[in-house]
Amino acid sequence: MTADQATIENLSNALRRRFGQGARVENVRAPSVGASSSTLIFELVDGASRRMLVSRTETYTDRNSPFLSASDQFALVFEVFRSGFPVPEPVFQYDPDDEMGDGYVSVFVEGVTLPKTIVHSPAFAGARSLFAVQCAELLATLHRLSPSNFPYLGERSDSIDPIAAQRDRYMGYGVPRPAIDLGLRWLEKNHPPVSRKSLLHGDFRVGNLMVSERGIIAVLDWECSHLGSPSEDIGWLCNRAWRFGNPGMPVGGIDKAGPLLAAYERFTGTHVDDDEIRYWTIFGLVRWAILNVMQAKGHLEGNRRGLVYAACGRNTSLIEYDILMSLKGVYL
Amino acid sequence: MTEFVDSLELLRTVQEFLQRIAATSDAKSRFEAQVATYLLDMVMRELRGHESTGADVDDAQDVARLCAEIRSGSRDALWNETVEEVLTSTVLRVRIVRPDHLSAEHGDA
Numbered sequence: 001m002t003a004d005q006a007t008i009e010n011l012s013n014a015l016r017r018r019f020g021q022g023a024r025v026e027n028v029r030a031p032s033v034g035a036s037s038s039t040l041i042f043e044l045v046d047g048a049s050r051r052m053l054v055s056r057t058e059t060y061t062d063r064n065s066p067f068l069s070a071s072d073q074f075a076l077v078f079e080v081f082r083s084g085f086p087v088p089e090p091v092f093q094y095d096p097d098d099e100m101g102d103g104y105v106s107v108f109v110e111g112v113t114l115p116k117t118i119v120h121s122p123a124f125a126g127a128r129s130l131f132a133v134q135c136a137e138l139l140a141t142l143h144r145l146s147p148s149n150f151p152y153l154g155e156r157s158d159s160i161d162p163i164a165a166q167r168d169r170y171m172g173y174g175v176p177r178p179a180i181d182l183g184l185r186w187l188e189k190n191h192p193p194v195s196r197k198s199l200l201h202g203d204f205r206v207g208n209l210m211v212s213e214r215g216i217i218a219v220l221d222w223e224c225s226h227l228g229s230p231s232e233d234i235g236w237l238c239n240r241a242w243r244f245g246n247p248g249m250p251v252g253g254i255d256k257a258g259p260l261l262a263a264y265e266r267f268t269g270t271h272v273d274d275d276e277i278r279y280w281t282i283f284g285l286v287r288w289a290i291l292n293v294m295q296a297k298g299h300l301e302g303n304r305r306g307l308v309y310a311a312c313g314r315n316t317s318l319i320e321y322d323i324l325m326s327l328k329g330v331y332l
Numbered sequence: 333m334t335e336f337v338d339s340l341e342l343l344r345t346v347q348e349f350l351q352r353i354a355a356t357s358d359a360k361s362r363f364e365a366q367v368a369t370y371l372l373d374m375v376m377r378e379l380r381g382h383e384s385t386g387a388d389v390d391d392a393q394d395v396a397r398l399c400a401e402i403r404s405g406s407r408d409a410l411w412n413e414t415v416e417e418v419l420t421s422t423v424l425r426v427r428i429v430r431p432d433h434l435s436a437e438h439g440d441a
Contacts, residue, residue, distance in 0.1 A: 030360070031359075031360065176395050176396045176398075176399035176400075177395075177399070178395060178398050178399055178402060178414075178418040179418050179422055181398075181399045181402040181403055182402055182414065182415060182418060184403075185402050185403065185405070185407075185408075189408075307364050307367040307368055307371065308364075308367055310371060311367055311370060311371060314371075314374060314425075314428075314429045315429065315430075317422055317425035317426050317429055318426055318429060318430060318433045320418075320422050320425075321419075321422050321423065321426050321433065321434070324415055324418060324419045324422060325419075325435065327415055328415055328419070330435065
């Protein structure tokens with residue numbers, strides 16, 4: 001699918017402003033509209049040189065948005081890239097004169113994000129054999145970065161109290177859902193102590209990982225980053241929503257939890273308690289259900305209409321089922 | 333064979349159309365055609381279903397009251413019963429949305 005002509009013209013102007021009048025844009029395509037942003041992949045042509053770049057612009061804005069602003073995302077990705085973590089190199093941030101909205105441009109990394117291919121394709125068997133250990137190593141590396149390098153994250157409601165942040169958003173949507181209330185009540189009554197707060201990716205899962213046949217090559221989509229318990233990232237990775245047809249394989253539908261937790265402990269020297277992972281897995285389900293309520297509300301109110309957003313409205317019940325089965329102890 | 337084209341037949345026809353245009357479309361449009369087909373499958377199950385008519389399975393006021401009680405803690409003493417009560421209505425919704433999501437114990441519609 002191609003972008004509209006006005007967007008391509010604005011993008012061309014944004015590039016000329018930064019790379020000179022000889023710069024031009026070719027082969028623009030719009031691969032997806034995500035939960036919080038719209039993405040364009042394009043080639044920057046400057047004389048004989050060509051670079052594949054990616055533009056991401058915000059599509060969701062709200063006072064109580066669960067997503068980081070584009071400028072904070074840019075700063076965060078810049079810092080994470082600087083630390084040597086595998087993330088697409090950020091190139092520049094849009095400003096109001098670009099008329100592109102809030103967003104930024106980064107280097108394109110060639111690979112696959114499609115869960116069906118990563119989880120099921122025979123060509124990715126090698127990548128799958130490394131997946132749990134690679135996830136553990138990446139999370140361990142990320143969780144070791146100093147939170148003081150990300151001062152803007154400390155003020156985020158998700159960093160201060162992740163349960164209260166979910167409840168605030170849920171109450172703000174004004175859509176009562178008993179399963180979500182049961183989940184929130186359970187989370188409030190069973191909150192494990194958080195010994196230290198680390199930088200969290202916030203959406204670390206199959207779908208947001210760029211994978212080649214040789215393994216994970218980049219971590220994408222940092223709009224949910226915040227500070228919190230490292231187990232929150234691990235629980236999110238093990239969420240039933242990201243098992244893609246393999247419900248018995250908590251780590252992205254690819255592996256059991258054991259290899260992930262053992263490797264994480266090896267890389268960090270920190271034992272990860274099973275009960276804590278269960279807690280944050282249930283938290284992840286509640287959070288995912290609330291995000292789906294948000295998408296359905298946007299669809300119904302006409303802010304962001306679309307097939308996927310309409311589906312989110314009904315899919316909420318699938319997540320609620322998983323919450324209730326987890327609360328009963330049937331799903332672990 | 334009846335000549336009447338009922339609602340299910342209309343939806344099936346739209347699905348066939350979506351499959352035809354998806355075959356000649358780009359990846360994004362193919363994905364959207366899949367989602368559209370998924371949504372129509374849901375409507376077809378709802379039309380066929382006995383438990384649900386498309387409106388929510390619970391009365392809105394009862395739902396709001398139940399949520400308030402859970403939030404206030406007044407359901408804590410009846411926790412297991414409340415989980416079962418909510419699970420019962422959730423299973424009905426999942427049977428419409430995606431029946432294969434249910435575990436074996438809830439699998440029989």
